[in-house]
Amino acid sequence: MSSLMMEMGERAQTLGVPFTAHLDLTYRCNEKCVHCYLDHDDHGEMTTVEIKHLLKEMADAGVFILTFSGGEIFLRKDLFEILEYARELTFCIKLKTNAVLIREVQAARLRELAVDSIQVSIYSHRPEVHDAITKLPGSLKRSVNAIRFLKSQGLKVVMANVLMTENMQDYEGVQNLARELGADFTLDPTVSPMMDGDRSTVALNAGDAVLRKLFRDQGLVGNVEEFCSPPVATDEGVLDSLPCSAGHTACYVSPYGEFYPCVQFPLSCGNVRQQRFIDIWRDSPQLKEVRAIRLRDLSSCSKCAHGGSCTRCPGLAFLEGNMRGPSTADCEKSFARTGVPSVNLQNKMLAKEEKSFPERLVQIQLVPAIAGSRLSGMATASAL
Amino acid sequence: MTIETSSKTYVARSPRVAARMLGQEMLVMSGTDSTLFTLNPTATILWQAADGATPLHEIVERRICADFDVKPEEAMRDARALTEDLAQHGILLTSEQPLATASPAKEPTRP
Numbered sequence: 001m002s003s004l005m006m007e008m009g010e011r012a013q014t015l016g017v018p019f020t021a022h023l024d025l026t027y028r029c030n031e032k033c034v035h036c037y038l039d040h041d042d043h044g045e046m047t048t049v050e051i052k053h054l055l056k057e058m059a060d061a062g063v064f065i066l067t068f069s070g071g072e073i074f075l076r077k078d079l080f081e082i083l084e085y086a087r088e089l090t091f092c093i094k095l096k097t098n099a100v101l102i103r104e105v106q107a108a109r110l111r112e113l114a115v116d117s118i119q120v121s122i123y124s125h126r127p128e129v130h131d132a133i134t135k136l137p138g139s140l141k142r143s144v145n146a147i148r149f150l151k152s153q154g155l156k157v158v159m160a161n162v163l164m165t166e167n168m169q170d171y172e173g174v175q176n177l178a179r180e181l182g183a184d185f186t187l188d189p190t191v192s193p194m195m196d197g198d199r200s201t202v203a204l205n206a207g208d209a210v211l212r213k214l215f216r217d218q219g220l221v222g223n224v225e226e227f228c229s230p231p232v233a234t235d236e237g238v239l240d241s242l243p244c245s246a247g248h249t250a251c252y253v254s255p256y257g258e259f260y261p262c263v264q265f266p267l268s269c270g271n272v273r274q275q276r277f278i279d280i281w282r283d284s285p286q287l288k289e290v291r292a293i294r295l296r297d298l299s300s301c302s303k304c305a306h307g308g309s310c311t312r313c314p315g316l317a318f319l320e321g322n323m324r325g326p327s328t329a330d331c332e333k334s335f336a337r338t339g340v341p342s343v344n345l346q347n348k349m350l351a352k353e354e355k356s357f358p359e360r361l362v363q364i365q366l367v368p369a370i371a372g373s374r375l376s377g378m379a380t381a382s383a384l
Numbered sequence: 385m386t387i388e389t390s391s392k393t394y395v396a397r398s399p400r401v402a403a404r405m406l407g408q409e410m411l412v413m414s415g416t417d418s419t420l421f422t423l424n425p426t427a428t429i430l431w432q433a434a435d436g437a438t439p440l441h442e443i444v445e446r447r448i449c450a451d452f453d454v455k456p457e458e459a460m461r462d463a464r465a466l467t468e469d470l471a472q473h474g475i476l477l478t479s480e481q482p483l484a485t486a487s488p489a490k491e492p493t494r495p
Contacts, residue, residue, distance in 0.1 A: 002420060004420045004422065005420055008406060008411055008420070008422070011406055011407060012406060015406065015407055017406060019406075059404075062404060062405070062406065063404075064402065064404040064406070064411060065402075087399075090401070090402050090403040090404065091402060091404075092402035092413050093402070114399070114400040114401070114402075114415035116402065116413070116415075116418060117418075156418070
């Protein structure tokens with residue numbers, strides 16, 4: 001991110017402006033990815049008119065960077081009508097798509113509309129791996145063809161590689177493919193729980209050994225020594241810092257109008273079908289609660305050595321049951337990066353040990369009273 | 385490429401940019417290379433008035449000199465420099481004839 005963009009983000013924070021927004025146009029999808037966190041049935045998507053009305057409200061509220069995603073956005077027959085209107089409102093538009101439905105004509109239209117960037121999900125450079133994840137035969141070939149069409153129009157394409165057990169050996173192949181196609185490359189080693197709280201997808205996460213390898217890949221992280229250095233002590237300034245931009249300068253709206261702080265933070269703050277966008281942004285009690293949270297308010301993270309450098313996601317913490325709690329996926333990343341377990345991981349390890357060795361009961365016993373002794377009447381604990 | 389303007393130059397906002405007011409400043413992103421610019425309040429007035437139908441000297445007289453304590457020739461000189469700079473980056477269009485400000489929504493090709 002450019003320094004000017006960061007400065008604008010900080011200014012938006014000061015002014016209370018929703019500088020970036022993520023709008024999912026549909027949850028329907030032509031791929032059925034094994035790790036997807038969405039329910040793909042249509043439960044009543046916003047109409048074209050409703051979406052245009054929302055876009056106008058977002059522009060009036062100050063949204064500048066607008067990401068359209070899904071589901072697969074190209075399944076919306078009104079997609080280009082929505083994009084045209086969004087460009088009339090001078091948003092900076094970013095798209096997330098599997099690109100399977102993009103041909104030359106769609107790529108040319110995206111160029112005419114001056115779309116800023118298109119992120120395409122690519123799981124592997126090998127069709128048998130990619131297509132097994134998307135469950136759509138031929139999908140890698142179609143997505144790669146689409147990237148070629150987009151690049152031939154001079155558009156900025158980002159290939160997004162979500163890493164999981166199924167494709168954990170393939171990120172270098174995807175990175176090389178991106179280089180060959182002239183696309184940028186981004187890698188996400190986190191598989192999220194489903195939005196309804198079902199955590200079965202989390203089992204697809206690639207695990208500690210893969211994370212360690214990623215974090216020591218200079219091509220991904222830059223200076224490995226610096227990136228993997230042990231955490232420094234958390235100071236007062238860090239304790240007063242904000243956990244992330246969700247709800248502060250960023251927000252998410254679902255295809256059904258539900259307003260969340262972030263796509264990965266399904267805390268309902270209102271619905272744009274019932275309330276104005278700006279009213280939810282300014283007045284939602286849930287958003288106010290999210291905004292009030294500082295690092296010092298987080299139960300275990302405030303005491304953790306990784307507090308100042310952790311990538312803790314408040315949405316993932318929320319999905320674990322407590323938005324003031326830790327996000328274990330990020331604790332695991334901090335551990336893989338530095339070799340230093342977080343407070344949360346230490347607690348989990350301790351709990352696991354106790355579970356594994358039930359005979360190691362912690363026994364509380366009273367020490368016989370000794371006149372004048374400071375131990376008098378106090379309990380001591382001993383592990384037997 | 386050098387872009388030269390005169391007081392009779394017509395200026396229009398490029399339909400390929402993204403733009404939004406943030407506080408007192410206009411934030412503009414080039415659609416060509418995603419370069420980000422911030423315009424101060426005076427530049428913002430010029431940007432907002434750049435409708436392709438009003439020549440630069442009229443914008444300066446009516447929108448800048450009327451609101452700011454600045455001599456017309458000085459304001460014109462600054463406005464020309466600013467216009468040339470923004471045109472170099474493709475975020476303003478200039479012409480010696482009136483310009484149609486094409487909205488991306490009005491462009492003909494459809495998928």
